[in-house]
Amino acid sequence: MRTLLAALSLVALPAHAALTVLACEPEWAALVKEIGGDKVNVTSATTALQDPHRIEARPSLIARARNADLMVCTGAQLEIGWAPLLQSQSGNAKIQAGQPGYFEAAGVVSLLERPTSVDRAQGDVHPAGNPHLHLNPRNIERVAGALIERMGAIDAREAPNYRSRGEAFLKRWRDATVRWEKEGAPLKGMGVVTYHKNLTYLFAWLGMRELGTLEPKPGLPPSTAHLTGLLEQLQREPAKAVVRAAYNEPRAAEWLAERAHIPVVVLPFTVGGTDQAKDLFTLYDDSLARLLALLK
Amino acid sequence: MYRILLCAMALAMAASARGQNVPDELEQLRQRVDHLEKQAAAKPATNAFNPDISLILQGSVARSSQNPDDYQITGFMPSSANSGGEVAPAPRGFSLGESELVISSNIDPYFRGQLVASFTPDNQLEVEEAFFQTLALGRGFTLKGGRFLSSVGYQNQIHQHAWDFQDAPLAYKAFLGGRLNDDGLQLKWLAPTELLVELGAEVGRGRNFPGSDANRNGAGLWALYGHVGGDLGESTAWRSGLSYLRASASDRGFDDHDAGGNPVTGAFSGRSALWIADAIVKWAPRGDATVTNLKLQGEYFRRSESGDLTLNSRPADYTSRQSGWYAQMVYQFMPRWRVGYRYDRLGYGSVSAGSFTSADASILLTAHNPTRGSLMMDWSPTEFSRVRVQLARDNSRAGVTDNQVLVQYIFSLGAHGAHTF
Structure with missing residues (x-):
């Protein structure tokens, strides 16, 4: 069997360095880039303008999963609607759940809003908690x-490089976090309405x-009906x-926004969501700048 | 578990650390709680070692101008002796569809398994799929074994509850008896390229149409297929493929009738070869299908069969070359709402059966090119529920138009399904 596989694999291209x-x-593509620099070849399965819940395991993604050494989710x-399919259809042993080549950010972060009971009548709730964890810089630091x-465990030869680049990133990141927390202090206590509970970590971090949310569930x-109810609620307790x-x-x-006479703020949400949000640092810079503009 | 551990540790620390000052102790405890919380967070998200289980509930209320019980596709050999019900339109009036139980899980680091059991409305239990699949062969290889939906064509591997119309395209009904789920093995290889290139081979028992379950050593059906696919810019994804399927039938029975309406028992033994070309294109603005999206899908079938035919035990040489295709478009014009249109056409082609004529076997030997047009609109409050209205004008039977209307519901309970492209 092994020789057969070895023979067949000759058809395949040799692995890249x-x-x-x-x-x-x-956001995870950006983080991998910070750590790996030009030693890694990283692509993102989704863009900032796609809802990560509603992606299909389309052919190009299966092809990319086939060739990946590491999948970072x-x-x-x-990603329950598509990542398991990428794994099972890829024919790639490295990125299966439980293998070093499959990394989940939620595994190293304490999630907010972990439901005590789970029922689909509550909408599309995630049993493990709110998954949109990347908008708290402390979480980025942990991840x-x-x-x-x-990355060092998978690619031992480049491990020292990943470590030194990673440490340098973490140092810059911690400095930036201190700066953001100082800059964002005036936002504390500000009340806002969101679309989906995808900005919860950002709001929790900034206080x-x-x-409320525009989605009823x-x-x-x-x-x-839900928006009308929300409008009434905003008359009692105005949002910024x-x-x-x-x-x-x-x-x-x-x-x-029109009926409540308040502005709409569009946040990049992740890298590429606005022209300004080019990497993780500018993602936070831009998000803060857009929120702070409300105070002017 | 963690909590008990934590209390024990806290007590132990409190007892041993009488000399330290309290804030230090608290800080240590806080760090330990943080650490344990992180460990707890690292627990797998799905329900530990239990497989993912989901249940599909379906039903319909239908109205048709012709009796679905004597449904036939004139000019095409019926798929089995008693399969009128398998490919027929939905029963008139209220009826339950198939209730499907889907159980799947990784078995160990090397295999994954899945069962799809279907409870039919007449209280039968059918195994639609029961297979294992390798996870660790690597290098792009996957081996699947058991009973599974074949990867030939496009729609064949889509589960019925995920179809865009209530019923299968006519070509699937005529050439694959609805769909192909044989018992056997599938080996699939993905090329290490940016474009998806997928090559697969299947061997199977050939237990169903176009094969026939025979007590034989070896395989009764084999298939080869190739699919290529990729993106065209950010908004469009496509996949296209070619499949070849070869089956040996022995005494593959079917029911027909003569010009006088008297029942005729037919059987075919010989070789059946089927080519399928398929293509699908999906479009969504910026690749985000949440608000609007469009799906275009089409498949072309070409079959040749040759061998021996018997009609009421009278033999003849039989050869046929027949074809069929369908094309469909489904458009989501706003969240939750989709409309779709599908056109089906089969080509009678050439059929020769010795001296037999349509007077001897009127389904098999009446030259007829069946067509059908179907229009549907569905409403899906969430990914787990869907209600559909479907209208069809069906000319499967020669000289007869069947106007069909139905309302269908599809609900899925339990684990979040992951649907193939």
Whole structure:
């Protein structure tokens, strides 16, 4: 069997020197890039303008999963509709669940909003907790620490390089976090309405208050009845703005904002969501700048 | 578990650390709680070692101008002696569809397994799929074994509850008896390329149409297929393929009738070869299908059969070359709502059966090119529920138009399904 496989594999191209990484979301592609530099060949399965819940295991993604040495995903069932298919259809032993080549960010972070009971009547809730964990810089720091180790374990030859690049990144990141926390201090206590519970970690980190979501329940599209109720609620307890991620459709946010006489703020949500958000640092810079503009 | 451990540790520390000051102790405890929380967070997200289980509930209420019980596709050999029900339109009035139980899980680091059991409305239990699949062969290889939906064509490997129309395309009904799920092995290889290039081979028992379950050593059916696919920019994904399927039939029975309407028992023994060309294109603005998206799909079938035919035990040489195709378009024009249209056409081609004519076997030997047009609209409140209205004008039977209307529901309970492209 082994010789047969070896013979057949001659048909395949020789492995590249660089580590090939398939990131499920752009934030993890950016993080891998920070750690690996030009030693890694990383692509993201999704863009900032796609809803990571609703991706299909399309042919190009299966082909990329086939060739990956490492798959870096959020986990916590965010990618449940497509990542398991990429794994099972890829014919790639390295990236299967439980193998070093499959990394889940949710595995090293304490998730918020872990439900005590799970019922589909509550909408598309994730049993492990809210998976949109990348908008708290402390979480990025934890994930980076684990990812440096993981990349080093898979590609031992470049491990020292990953470690030194990773440490340098972490140092810059911690400095930036201190700066962001100082800059973001005036946002504390600000009340906002969001589209989906995908900005929860950002608000929790900045001490902002999420007064409601445009979705009546996670994953359900906004309904007129729910938006009307939300509008009434905002008359009693006003919000500063409606905040949505770049990938969320704009109409419901505009509808509510117009009637509640508050602005809509579009956050990049992840790398590539706005022209300014080119990497993880500018993602946070831009997100903070857009929120701080509300105070002017 | 962690909590008990934590309490024990806290007590032990409190007892041993009387000399230290309290804030230090608290800080240590806080760090330990942090650490344990992180460990707890690292626990797998799905329910530990239990497999993913989901249940599909389906049903319909239908109205048709012709009796579904005597459904036939004139000009095409019926798929089996008693399979009128397998390929027929939905029964008139209220009826339950197939209730499917899907259980799947990784078995160990090397294998994955899946069972799809179907409870039919007439209280039968059918095994639709029961297979293992390798996870660790690597180098792009996957081996699958057991009973599984064949990867030939495009729609064949899509589970019925995920179809865009309530019923199968006419070509699937005529050439594959609805769909092919044989018992056997499949070896698949993905090329290490940026473009998806997938090559596969299947061998099987040939227990169903176009094969026939025979007590034989070796394989009764084999198939080869290749698929290529990729993206065209950010918004469009495509896949296209070519499949070849070869089956040996021995005494593959079917029911027909003569010009006088008297029943005729037919059987075919010989070789059946089928080519399928398929293509699918999916479009969504910026690749985000949440609000609007479009799906275009089409398949072309070409079959040749040659061998021996018997009609009421009278023999003849039989050869046929027949074809069929369908094309469909499904458009989601706003969240939750989709409309779709499908056109089916089969080509009678050439059929020769010795001295037999349509007077001896009127389904098999009446030259007829069946067509059908279907229109559907469905509403899916969530990924787990769908209600569909479907209209069809079906000219499967020669000289007769069957106007069909149905309302169908599909609900899925349990684990979040992952649907193939």
